[in-house]
Amino acid sequence: MRDFSKGHEWLSINTATIRKQHGAEVPLDRIIDQCAERGIRAISPWRDQVAAVGIDKIARQLKAHGIGLSGYCRGGFFPAPDAAGLQAALDDNRRAIDEAKLLGAPCLVLVVGALPGALDGKALYKDIGRARGEVRDGIAASLEYAGQVGLPLAIEPLHPMQAADRACINTLEHALDLCDELDPSRSGMLGVALDIYHVWWDPKLQQQIARAGKERLLAYHVCDWLTPTRDLLSDRGMMGDGVVELKKVRGWVEGAGFAGFSEVEIFSVFDWWKRAGEETLDICIERHRTVV
């Protein structure tokens, strides 16, 4: 296992972590400068943050700072109640792939979607098996285009508490089954983004990480699980503040061949989003070196 104690060359910041500072939205170009000031070598930005500043400007800024991407957030949300909706999702994923390619991302992270309308509290259907079928078809279609472009897709299994509204792929095993179905040759074009927040509880985690192997492990995200957790989406903890065995799991991930960035992704409406971005980043670096 790599020794992170000496520095933070393998730290990446998912820009959602400091998208709010002192409770207010902060533009991505400012976030990139804050990362650059600390010698952070990689980020994973969100599409809406990129669009708000302009993708060409962001691409130039990243290049000027020598900052790379550990992923691009996000494609997915494939299920829809009708054919027009399914097609619109495919079109949007194609644009996401193009953006990821332009920015030099190693993968597009897929939050695959679930019951259409559920995110607005009004599920248009309840058949999660149907949603899973639409996800499979959507990934298959997107994978074809991704292969042409040369931009790998990373399915992110989301915590089961988000199965209704955000992603109906909810375990690493489930994601890997889908990878094996759609990419049996392990081409490197389809894999997973493993976010410890979503999978830490899984009794099959170690076994499935070993199964995934280097070809399927396209991204690794860290934060921590707080007790109590007060919100199903935005109450993630800073590494070390919760109950996740971070070093143990990183050992499994690296044992399977992963040698990429450890990407910090914290949604925190009660705590970190209220603080100064500089403070949050400094603590991310310190925790990366000590507990990740």
Add this chain to the structure above:
Amino acid sequence: MRDFSKGHEWLSINTATIRKQHGAEVPLDRIIDQCAERGIRAISPWRDQVAAVGIDKIARQLKAHGIGLSGYCRGGFFPAPDAAGLQAALDDNRRAIDEAKLLGAPCLVLVVGALPGALDGKALYKDIGRARGEVRDGIAASLEYAGQVGLPLAIEPLHPMQAADRACINTLEHALDLCDELDPSRSGMLGVALDIYHVWWDPKLQQQIARAGKERLLAYHVCDWLTPTRDLLSDRGMMGDGVVELKKVRGWVEGAGFAGFSEVEIFSVFDWWKRAGEETLDICIERHRTVV
């Protein structure tokens, strides 16, 4: 599949569903009277509710009304930071088994516990593998006593969002693996309490229900998953108000041989616990006949 539309003979009320009425705690003897008034044939009471009134009084009241139990809540919480704590948990589970037997329960429901201290926000250790080992050992020891008494134990897999603080058995597959390890002969003394709230999201649900079979399916709990869900413990929905495919899953459960009660268990700090118990019960009956 049984036709529930004609009546509610297979409805059971988990007494947590109306433990609060108009926002205030209601004693179990009052709850039992409310159920009896509606011809409800079974309940599943909680130990603290029974103790508050007195177990002998409750036993007499149930007998007078001809009301049976569909389960007894609850044993479990096996993990502990030291040997004294582990022994105390075993002793407490022995008492729970005795109480369940005295009340004529068909099973004792086990919420197995997780990281000791996590429920109070201060996990005494983080090794969920250790907690799972302590759970295994605790069930093995309790099973020996349960077998002597003739009182089956029902492991309740809890939703992964409760893996840190309430139960580290989080999928039906995980629970059945443990059953097979500790009771390979499928004696009928060890099985599962399948609560749809905890398992509805699982892509392996249908397969694992079939695997469980009649000998392992000791209890079946219903409610619904709301979107949004505002609290990790107490924001369950009334059947029909959420996204769970209730009839589909009951079809799987009955297809596997289950022919017992459909037990309503709703923790609802924002809605049902604020209402009159009579209203909640009447709606439970109506939904049991129409959507369960």
